[in-house]
Amino acid sequence: MSTPADAVVEPGAASRPAVAPAPRGRRFNRAVREAGLGYLLLLPAFLIFAVFIFYPFFRNFYLGFFSTPPFPGQPKNYVGLDQYKDVLTSSEFLDSLKVTVIFAVITVPVGIALGILLAVLAHQKLKGVAIYRAFFSSTVATSIAVASVIFGTLLSPQVGLLQGIQTEPSILQNPDPIINISLPVIRSFIPSVALTAVAVTTIWQNLGLSFILMSAGLQAVPDELQEAAEIDGAGPWRRFWNVTLPLLSPTIFFAFVVGSIFAFQTFGQIDLLTPRGGPLKTTNVLTYYIYDQLQFSKNDGKAAVLAIALFGVTLLLTLIQFQFLERRVSYER
Amino acid sequence: MSVEPIALRGTELSGKAGTEVEAARPGKRGRRVRIFGRYVALSVLAFVVLFPIYITIVNSLLQPSQIAAKSPTFFPTSPQWHTYSDAWTDGHLASYLRNSFIQTGLIVAGQLVTSILAGYAFAFLRFPFKRTLFVVFLATLMVPFEITIITNLQTVSNTLNVYDNLGNTLGTFAALAVPFLATGFGAFLLRQTFLQLPKDLQDAAKLDGYGHLRFLTRVAVPLARPTIAALAVFSFLSAWNQYLWPLLVTRDDQLRTVQIGLKQLRATNIDQVNVTFAGTVLAFIPLVILLLIFQKQLVRGLTAGAVKG
Numbered sequence: 001m002s003t004p005a006d007a008v009v010e011p012g013a014a015s016r017p018a019v020a021p022a023p024r025g026r027r028f029n030r031a032v033r034e035a036g037l038g039y040l041l042l043l044p045a046f047l048i049f050a051v052f053i054f055y056p057f058f059r060n061f062y063l064g065f066f067s068t069p070p071f072p073g074q075p076k077n078y079v080g081l082d083q084y085k086d087v088l089t090s091s092e093f094l095d096s097l098k099v100t101v102i103f104a105v106i107t108v109p110v111g112i113a114l115g116i117l118l119a120v121l122a123h124q125k126l127k128g129v130a131i132y133r134a135f136f137s138s139t140v141a142t143s144i145a146v147a148s149v150i151f152g153t154l155l156s157p158q159v160g161l162l163q164g165i166q167t168e169p170s171i172l173q174n175p176d177p178i179i180n181i182s183l184p185v186i187r188s189f190i191p192s193v194a195l196t197a198v199a200v201t202t203i204w205q206n207l208g209l210s211f212i213l214m215s216a217g218l219q220a221v222p223d224e225l226q227e228a229a230e231i232d233g234a235g236p237w238r239r240f241w242n243v244t245l246p247l248l249s250p251t252i253f254f255a256f257v258v259g260s261i262f263a264f265q266t267f268g269q270i271d272l273l274t275p276r277g278g279p280l281k282t283t284n285v286l287t288y289y290i291y292d293q294l295q296f297s298k299n300d301g302k303a304a305v306l307a308i309a310l311f312g313v314t315l316l317l318t319l320i321q322f323q324f325l326e327r328r329v330s331y332e333r
Numbered sequence: 334m335s336v337e338p339i340a341l342r343g344t345e346l347s348g349k350a351g352t353e354v355e356a357a358r359p360g361k362r363g364r365r366v367r368i369f370g371r372y373v374a375l376s377v378l379a380f381v382v383l384f385p386i387y388i389t390i391v392n393s394l395l396q397p398s399q400i401a402a403k404s405p406t407f408f409p410t411s412p413q414w415h416t417y418s419d420a421w422t423d424g425h426l427a428s429y430l431r432n433s434f435i436q437t438g439l440i441v442a443g444q445l446v447t448s449i450l451a452g453y454a455f456a457f458l459r460f461p462f463k464r465t466l467f468v469v470f471l472a473t474l475m476v477p478f479e480i481t482i483i484t485n486l487q488t489v490s491n492t493l494n495v496y497d498n499l500g501n502t503l504g505t506f507a508a509l510a511v512p513f514l515a516t517g518f519g520a521f522l523l524r525q526t527f528l529q530l531p532k533d534l535q536d537a538a539k540l541d542g543y544g545h546l547r548f549l550t551r552v553a554v555p556l557a558r559p560t561i562a563a564l565a566v567f568s569f570l571s572a573w574n575q576y577l578w579p580l581l582v583t584r585d586d587q588l589r590t591v592q593i594g595l596k597q598l599r600a601t602n603i604d605q606v607n608v609t610f611a612g613t614v615l616a617f618i619p620l621v622i623l624l625l626i627f628q629k630q631l632v633r634g635l636t637a638g639a640v641k642g
Contacts, residue, residue, distance in 0.1 A: 031459070034458055034459055034460065034545075035458070035459070035460035035461065036460075037454070037458060037545060038454045038458035038459070038460035038463070039454075039460060041450040041451060041453060041454035041458070042450070042451050042454050042455075042466060044446070044447045044450060044451075044514070044515065045447040045448070045450070045451045045470070045515035045516075045520055046451075046466075046469075046515075047515075048447065048511070048512070048513075048514050048515035049469070049470070049473050049515060049517070051488065051512075052481065052485055052488070052511075052512040052513075053473050053476050053481060054473075054476075055484065055488075056480075056481035056482075056483065056484030056485050056488070057476050057480065057481055059483075059484045060480065060481075060483065060484070063483065063484075117378075118378060118382075121371070121374055121375055121378065122375065124371060126368065126371060126372070126375075129375070132375045132376075132379055135379040135382060135383055136378070136379065136382060138382065138383065138386065138621075139382065139386075140570075140620075140624060140631070141617050141620040141621040141624050142386075142617050142620075143573065143574040143576075143592055143616075143617070143620075144574060144576055144592075145574075145576060145591075145592035145593075145595045145596065145616070146592075146595065146613055146616055146617045147385075149595050149596075149598075149599055149609065149613050150385050150386075150389050150610075150613060151385065152599070153392075153599070153606060153609060153610065154385065154388065158400075158401055158603075158606065159392075159400055159401065159606060161388065161405045204382075204385065207382060209635060212631075212632055212635055212636065213635065213636055216632060216636040217636075261477070264477075265477050265479050267479065267576060267577045268576035268577065268592070271576070271580070271596070272595075272596055272599075287479045287577070290479065290480075290482070290483075291482075291577065294482065294483055294486070295581070300483055303483050304483055307479070307480035307481075307482075307483060308480070310477070310479065310480055311476065311477070311480050314477065315475065
């Protein structure tokens with residue numbers, strides 16, 4: 001299979017004396033046919049990517065040059081980079097970015113830590129432990145909508161379950177910071193009660209996935225290492241920190257990177273649980289902000305700039321994680 | 334996003350548990366206490382994880398007044414089974430679920446076909462710009478769908494008239510499925526799998542006079558079945574759980590998917606919370622059944638790329 005293709009990849013190959021008995025013309029024909037088949041097989045996927053991923057992606061940059069006039073029906077104005085500057089320096093965008101980052105900072109590490117806790121506990125030779133594994137992974141069967149409706153209804157004042165601790169305004173309507181600190185600088189970085197409720201819903205919904213990932217990671221850790229550490233006299237706590245955790249680090253790193261990307265795309269929870277990114281915009285994450293601009297303000301230009309910002313921030317975050325976190329990951333076994 | 338992705342290294346949940354290394358600690362009783370302690374810890378955590386699901390099922394069988402009562406009820410003494418039929422018919426859960434199955438079915442089928450074809454081309458065929466095209470495919474993983482919605486919404490409404498004709502069933506399903514008929518992740522996964530097939534197989538098939546099409550359908554695909562199954566479950570899960578896009582493109586209540594339908598159900602049943610809870614249970618039962626059957630494939634699909642084992 002390798003000879004005919006060489007004719008295409010290296011043009012010089014065709015002029016070399018043919019080793020194979022096949023004549024030159026036929027070899028060339030076969031290479032062309034193979035290349036044609038290759039492109040044909042890629043075509044369906046490529047068309048979808050071109051129309052629904054690359055074209056809309058690059059068009060965002062173009063849309064960002066035009067501002068939408070306040071009244072419908074008027075032509076869009078070309079404003080160049082002004083709109084980028086205005087949107088990206090607006091306090092509304094910076095607040096939205098802050099809410100998104102805070103949300104990711106709460107949900108990702110807590111989700112991973114709980115996943116590790118469940119996985120380590122279920123990774124024991126105990127009778128009936130398989131049942132617990134099924135329980136722990138059960139939230140995979142829920143979706144963000146299911147989880148949001150469950151928590152949204154349970155947290156609503158009409159349901160009696162939480163009436164003992166129910167506050168006024170109700171939890172999902174409460175813009176106050178979850179911890180009351182009077183220092184204004186710190187205070188602005190403390191999530192609101194509503195955002196915390198959304199985060200708890202998210203963590204619960206992701207728990208099954210986190211557990212499955214961490215369990216798979218643990219099962220790839222050879223038991224001999226644990227046993228060796230045990231013989232060396234390491235207690236369970238030290239074995240966890242010095243053996244299990246380092247060996248789990250590739251899985252944790254993966255969960256961190258992918259989890260952060262997902263956290264930055266959070267949308268359904270906000271739409272279902274909160275009053276349009278409220279109260280007081282304390283749950284207005286970036287993806288919801290884009291949706292709000294697109295659906296309610298009908299402002300394509302601004303939505304496009306926000307979409308580019310979301311992409312840029314996600315990319316930057318991923319690069320930073322690879323730069324600083326992957327160093328601490330031990331891949332070798 | 335590809336963190337040393339190694340396909341085909343799925344680990345099963347039902348695999349062997351870790352060795353519970355019992356150190357030479359004296360005392361049979363101490364050991365029993367510790368094992369008991371572990372069960373307690375496991376049970377407490379299981380309770381925390383399962384409680385929201387349990388209380389949802391309980392609440393779906395209560396009367397609205399019981400749910401709103403100051404003292405919560407934790408067991409339905411006179412279960413109201415009619416809430417389920419209310420949610421199924423009046424709450425449109427039947428059509429929501431049907432729509433979700435159609436959308437998900439189309440997406441899974443499409444993703445499998447396009448991924449197998451592309452994966453095969455990348456693994457077995459030689460053509461100019463192969464590496465470049467492969468990078469282009471991987472680049473799609475870096476673009477979250479959320480940032481493409483502005484133009485995609487216009488594309489879809491211009492070509493399919495989703496909004497002009499609210500009863501346009503075909504248009505709505507096309508809008509729901511077509512943007513997701515291909516996945517860079519799937520193509521990548523299948524390429525890795527195909528590359529791991531023994532080289533001898535290709536030579537043998539060639540000697541038998543197999544062309545590419547026959548090699549693909551008779552050798553490569555059957556051998557890659559575990560990966561294909563894992564990809565199918567993964568695709569199913571992500572298509573089924575879609576929220577933002579279906580919210581944007583389904584306008585007719587009869588054409589909503591189950592995720593968006595739940596929002597609708599909750600909004601229209603404020604005085605009947607029990608029906609909302611019943612609808613929620615109905616919405617996640619299909620996935621519970623599916624995941625129980627395909628647990629192995631799910632774990633494989635979800636952990637492809639995560640575990641370097």
